[in-house]
Amino acid sequence: MENNRGSNKAGLGVFRATGIYVGAILGSGVLVLPAIAAQEAGPASLLAWALLLVFCTPVAFSFAEMSRQQPDAGGIAHFVTRAFGRRASAVAGYLFYFAIPFGAPATAVIGGNYIAHALGGGRGTALAAAVLLLAAGFASNAVGIRLSSRIQLTLMVVLVGLLALAVAVAAPYAKAENFEPFAPHGYWAVGGAASLLFFCFAGWEAVTHLAAEFRHPERDLKRATWLTLIVVGVVYIGVVAAAVAVLGPGLPGSAVPVADLLEKGLGELAAPLTAVAAAVLTFGPLNTFIAGASRLGAKLASDGVLPRRLARGGAPGQVPAASLAVLAAMTFVSFGAAAAGLASMQFQIGAASACFTAVTAFGLASGVRLLRPGTAAWYGVIVAAAVMVLVLLFSGWALLVPVLLGAAAVAAGGRAQRQGTRVAAGDAPTGVGTGPAATERVTTQLRASGS
Template identity: 30%
Template sequence: MSFARTLLRVKPAEQLADDGSHSQLRRTLGLVPLVALSVGATLGTGIFVVLAEAAPAAGPAVVVSFVLAGVAALCSALSYAELAGSVPVSGSAYSYTYATLGELVAWICGWCLLLEYGVSVAAVAVGWGGYLNEFLQGTIGVTIPEIFAAPPGDGGVFNFPAALVVLLAMGVLLLGVRESARATTITTLLKIAVLVFFFAVAITAFRSENMTPFAPAGFAGISVGASAVFFSFIGFDAASTAGEEARNPARDLPRAIILSLAIVTAIYVLVAFAAVGAVGVGALGESDASLAAALRIVTGQGWPSVVLAFGAVVAIASVVLTVLYGQTRILVAMSRDGLMPGTLSKVNRRAVPARNTVVVGTVVALLAAVVPLNQLAEATSIGTLVAFGLVNIGVLVLRRTRPDLPRSFRTPLMPVVPLLGLALCVYLIFGLDAVTWVTFAIWSAIGLAVYFGYGRRRSRLNESDTEPAK
């Protein structure tokens, strides 16, 4: 097979499904744990952490920024749902693009997902440290010194709390998927309860003057805010990384993806509206623990912010857990295909890819400890938007090339929805800072070097005569 043809070769959906059916991972997850996995991976990253970054740019119209980002995510979610039902394996968008757009594009997508999941875990871990300090100050009157609770460039030397929460999540994952799913469900319910508590308190202090001027920077500000808060929707696709641990993946994966996005979007919009209306965008931008600070302003007392900070400490830890889980399962899929070292797909007696989990957890913990939050959040967004765009293209290609393939869910209004999802992803990408593009270019160059130096030669498709995409 010629060099060019090897880059375009696809791995048929049937072959992907067969690999998944012989997986050593255990099928233990039903619909509720899958929804909890996606909600747990999503809910909290934006409201608890990124709202403080986006509100000053968009003004009170940050509420619209959440809606715009949610619409962009919905179009991609519908495409994800169809592909998850058609190709119900671990690997998420990586596996879907392998079945539709060819090996090189699948590698690029998988490499972007590694950026998305790994960096988003680090970003959330950084935000966790801010709420941990808020909780410690409100309960025992102490805070972790900034030198040990912030990365270089943000006044610190090494962010120990951020590294700690990643290592704790790694430990839970090593216990097994059933135990991880139970922890995720409990912490997700707690997270929802805490945000409902925040809304109930903050809405009582709503002042209409805090909503004016509504969009001081116009639609440009709303767009910048949407590009930033799109980070907060990362994770709704987490259920698709559990394709080989779901009991009925063809039925439950599409449902879990759509249900989780609906739950998350509704909560984001309501909480952002209550927060801005209660204290204004200026106050939200003054603290990493913006919601806890807002409650202190609203009530004039410390205990409500302590309650919220405690909930955030537990809840944001669940985001770290679930997103770290997703990254390890994507690496399992890439390793099984030969594009990554084989040791990353080996599992232990608990059916856990232990070596993979330790490597990922260690790297992400170091990243969380030394890189500032704003750089992490935007780097995550660009990786996500590229992966989502490829999924929207993939669902169009698979409809054309494999119309006979069984589908448990079909994206409505074809081809409008995936084309709109693709267009919105492109639009949001161009709203990101130039430094984010530079970071992404460097990451992509490293990825291509790894693929051409290692993955292409070791791909399992070298062992077959699989035809490239037409």
């Protein structure tokens, strides 16, 4: 008999959940990275896309299995709590939550630049488009995950349709000779291309924070994971294969390969369609990462490592308005600093990438302890964790950001623990008592009161 423990009858079904998953993975990188990867490895860059898709399969199912066992808004931070304890959990939570103000502005600017190029605008157009994309991501989450998931599912259907159209209209211009030579820089270059393409496949960690919003997480998490892998695989391989076959030697020099594909078959109609594709590709990951981070912020606040006011609205189906507002404020301040030239996009992308890589490595390391030893998922998570640690070591200067955030999280976790101990030992109301049981009772009362 099916286990319905923890099911959320009003929550997300498998198709809306798949829309959120696809939105987290399919990002604006597909607009530019086919050309960059082709410059690195030629037509053999197709192998890099395929290898990363294979590598992401155990990552995706490891997170899905851990979320299925115990869905929680804490996501990876919750897995780390179960595996390594609360202090390690606070570190993982801080890394994800505070990565958003770095990564979201950079993502929005990439989409804004592509939109400006498609519409023939300059830097002002790009910045205006970026602001609108950021505002849309926060506004969508302010109305609640259920409505925003419907919006995202619709947009993902539109996006896949647009990318399929780009492939279809360009197909008559494909030439087999464009695949020769297949590996002009040798097959070793495929590894370099794969390292560039890795973050086109990131995003599985963001959805772990939304597992409690699923109607039947024990069933639909794996179904949504399978559907997402199929959609992402078909889209990425289809678009990249078409770009190589149609654009050929011109692909490495193209700044807008998807636009070039559309222009082959549609001419002037390509510009507005490219702008729409760029907007949807940017909105999808923004919407999902903001949704996950805002719920994580509420969870961290309920654990005492962020101000407790941020815990309001953290239950499934609710809007974590306070956490969302703080996240929006930090993100727009960061965007303003970048627009004013006080922070470079390279710094923002590097900082966000290092944080997300560390978070993913944390989550996978937790899987080694939480998943049943000897299973396919267990072996897969060991390999994936080792690869993620290796990627993290190549982050260079950007490692300073997760190190500083980790130190802040440890300090906040220690402060929360000391406050809980003081309440249990001396500040507890008459009749509450002392010791671990009393601490838990007082903490429960504090959370219930929203203090």
